[in-house]
Amino acid sequence: MSTTPPKTPAATAATTGPRGAAEGGLWADAFGVLRRNRAAMVAAATLALLAVLVVVVPAVSPNAFDRPDWDHISAPPALEGGRLFGTDSLGRDLLTRTFYGGRMSLLVGLVATLVSLVLGITWGAVAGYAGGRVDRVMMRIVDILYALPFMFLVILLMVLFGRNILLIFVAIGAINWLDMARIVRGQTLGLKEREFVEAARAMGVPPGAIIRRHIVPNLLGVVAVYVTLTIPQVILVESFLSFLGLGVQEPMTSWGALVNEGAQELETAPWSLVFPAAFLAVTLLCFNFLGDGLRDALDPRDRSAG
Amino acid sequence: MSQPLLELDDLAVRFATREGPVTALHGLSCTLGEGEILGLVGESGSGKTQAALAILGLLAANGRASGQARFRGRDLIALPPAELQRLRGDRIAMVFQDPMTALNPYLRIGAQMQLALRRHRRVSARAARDACAEMLAAVQVTDPGRRLDMYPHELSGGMRQRVMIATALLCKPDLLIADEPTTALDVTVQAGILRLLAQLRREHGTAILFITHDLGIVAGLCDSMLVLRQGRCVEQGPVAEVLAGPRTDYARELLAAVPRLDQPGPPPVSMAGSAAGPVTGSVTGPVAAAIAGPGRGTGIDTGTGTGTGTGTDPATGADAPVLSARGVSVTFTLPRPHPFAPAPRLQAVVDANLDVRRGETLGIVGESGSGKSTLARAVLRLIPPTAGRVVLLGRSLQGLGAADLRAQRRHAQLVFQDPFAALDPRLTIRDIVAEPLSVFEPSLGRDAVTERVRQALEDVGLDPAAMGRYPHQFSGGQCQRVGIARALVLEPALLVCDEPVSALDVTVQAQVVRLLARVQRERGLAMLFIAHDLAVVRALCHRVLVMYLGRTMESGDAGAIYREPRHPYTRALLQAVPAVDAGAARSWESATAALELPSPLAPPSGCVYRTRCPLATRRCADEVPAPREIAGRLVACHHADDAGLAA
Amino acid sequence: MLGFIVRRVLDAIPTLLVLVTVAFFMIRLAPGGPFDAEKRLPPQVEQNLRAAYHLDEPLPLQFVRYVGNLARGDFGPSFQYRDRTVTELIAIGFPVSFRIGGLALLVALLAGLSLGTVAALRQNGAADHAAMAVAMAGISVPTFVVAPLLVLLFAVTLGWLPAGGLGSGPANLVLPVLTLALPQVAYIARLTRGSLIEVLRSPFIRTARAQGLPLHTILRYHALKPALVPVLSYLGPAAAGLITGSVVVEQIFGLPGLGRYFVTGALNRDYTLVMGIVIFYGALIILCNLVVDLLYGWLDPRAVQR
């Protein structure tokens, strides 16, 4: 895509501190930078806490996520009965449901990202390293898929084949791997031209070992950033599908589905929108902050200035 | 009374960084009179550029300048930003190092120039355009009217730097600050720019603050000089005085480190492996070396340690070259500009021949685009040659399968230009140096590998204790040593060095050159040394091969060629190199006019050099000159004999 | 230039063909048919209907027939809206979607570019942090959460704007456009900020400063174009985002746009309508990418050579 201008000494001359005071590799350095980024650290801690909560809360909650309680239909948040978030129109406990939905949303985010990760890295690295005709054909395929209105195909898929969770994973992963493949390929192309890869070739290191030892480890930074930014996207897509009523099926739920239900009772029971929506937004926010922080930490430009 | 144009008084620059304040420049004081040229000399990190930026108020956001910089009595440091802005580009102009990035790639040349002019002069767009064209013509840009409508990427590096200078001169400034304006350029192009600056001072009395690392340029261009080291001024005075008798150790070291064309070359190859004593005087390799002289020394003692079967290949007699290439050509096919056009073909290397023997260094010299790096990669089959035969240690590399070719690589190792880029940033020094071992001697145990790495690091003068560190924790010179250690750890027969010192500071460069010379001598290595810097090549190489646009112009014994170049291009190259000696003639003043390099996609017919050659005739356009043997070397020129002897 | 356009149009043919094939077989292979939803039809009638729409033929034949009609620009009749052709339905729905999407894009560009520029110029200042906080929220709070909240605030509580529908005045457009534009504003603002900061650090800006040019001149003549390049490359995907985003917005605000037709069409197995819309959007995305590439060539003189 766009080519970054070559780095000049002038760009980094601003702060010529002592080089690399700390022992350790680039990752250790990056982690040091990340640690100083307060927003990113808070985001990471929040996400960790959230991950624990979505596992624990539905398991220990006195109110099952799918049990209607006809005495408490659309009850506002109250301490009594542990219904801190109130109940929905069927009297189901929203606290349990919110965390249960979080389970689903986070799971979709992780699994679909994993799908796109595996597909994208393999496709991109092979195309990039092989180059030539292989590269052209593989990227042509990506280009074609890129031009498809994928969101529509996913909607179609969901409508036609029922709301299968597995299908959601695959479908959403299938959208995102294209980006991943492009990024990985671009990086691989760049890395392939770097002198240390040529040095390895000149030394007689076989191609497989070059990819393993030199290409993939140097890709990980970009991939890590991309993953943190893909997870929120995936969660968003799932919520979007669930919002349209095409996502997970009752009585299971996800944040998107909860928001959808909440939005319909906005005027009578605002809490049923507010809580799931807040959790969804905070999660997305945290991933985005973490991704931004990671990108800054791994940006070689800022590094050399450090 | 005569007030100096620029007076620096205790000028200091400090940066606020995460690790606390860093002082880039400590109290610099000096004066620059009207029409004078002051050379500000220093290596990287010396603070020379920061001094210039401080004068102009262009420091990065975290930088602060203190002290005074009086321009015609007005202190620039204390001047309100708006007033300083009015001075910049009007009375004081600046030219930056890299003309590739210092011009806006999104704007036409004319637009950029006119913006600069009309900021300071109320002129109509028409008049501004005319003034710009005029100025371009004044700095010898051909066809200025058309250039105004071009984008920077459509011009060559030299042309861009001329555009930069023209833009700086639009308002006829009193002071021009030039920050390494020729460092990114080829020597012949550099000579033209230097000539232009000298002429500028002569004709317009423009004072110049010339920032450089190259003492040769200072010697030829500047009136006075100032040596900076790590932000401190270590020596200043008139150029002649400082160069004739440097008072400080650092200045002496700096001066000694400058490679010279007139220095003696490396000791002759006769006894490879024997510890040749320090060679003084003007001993140069035997002229006969050019034409595969027989009876080369008998010493094949050390190198046999390479060990494996190939080393004792029957074909590898004492005289057989380690590497031999015949008729090597490389042609690249570029993407088509549009679907119906033929794919353009770029002939990067045409019909190159070379031999490198044990204990001998062959230098491949040429400017950018000459194909020298491509040739080196082609003989190693890192780039597939389109034609030609390469024999390494008696085995032809043609027709080898991928695995066999890889097996051959242990005998020929490579050292790269950019010491940082050549080392994988995610591996430790130990793992980097150990990588060749892991490929070729996988049976070696962990401790044995560590021991070999330790040895290799000690050999190149690095502390083995630093093995666990990562490349970014080392300086450029140290990284280059790591690269050399990696290349030597397998004890190859051939070492190919691609511009191994051109990214390094002068003093570091001298150290690395010494290191290379030592390992080459001690191990009786055959070495292929690629460089654009003729002086560095002189220090290391027994024989040279001069390339231009992919063709070999002249090849043979280094001493002979440097003493008496026969090809017009070799002569132009040698003349363009600035000499350090204060008394020496400014050779670049008389250097051949640096005309535009022709496009390698459409090289001139006949002799490719004819568009820049002062001796070119009809015949040169019609006939490709075949290499002929003249005075003990091969020269590809129709008129080499008659060209001869005039300086 | 003309050659470039011609090549791109030729390139689009295989892409569309893939799209048609995938969509066609996906729909046909899905369980259910177009006449399931209606009250049980007498078998004979259904048989006749299927014959009338050629649904009784073998799939490959149907496919060939469909592609053949497509080549003549005929999307066929809608199964659901019996008296309308798909072309007519698109002609009704698209203007609605286009008006909202186009306006949203305009708003997003204006607001995003200004926010990003302000943030870049006041890097790490209060204005920067405020702008980026807004942008972060815009990215993290999903459309379908924003929409109900906007409705609650402006329509229900304040009563300034209609809550939905396609009334006569422009007032009906305000909320949908705002909702749709918000995430794009956020993305564009972040992109603009990043690229402008990068450009302002580049050597040629230092050259311009050394020439004594004031900041506004530097911004306008030297920095604007290069800073726009990454924003431009984002516009292709952004356009796609607006298109898909409109599905939600049309749903929430009850607008009769293409997105709504699509979802109901998919739910009712209206084969031809769904196909028509998918192909239409595919072509639209290809068109957007072509326009972006052309603009790219205009912005970056170096791109023309390729």
Ligand code: SF4
């Ligand atoms: S052949 Fe002619 S043009 Fe070429 S170098 Fe010799 S004299 Fe010059």
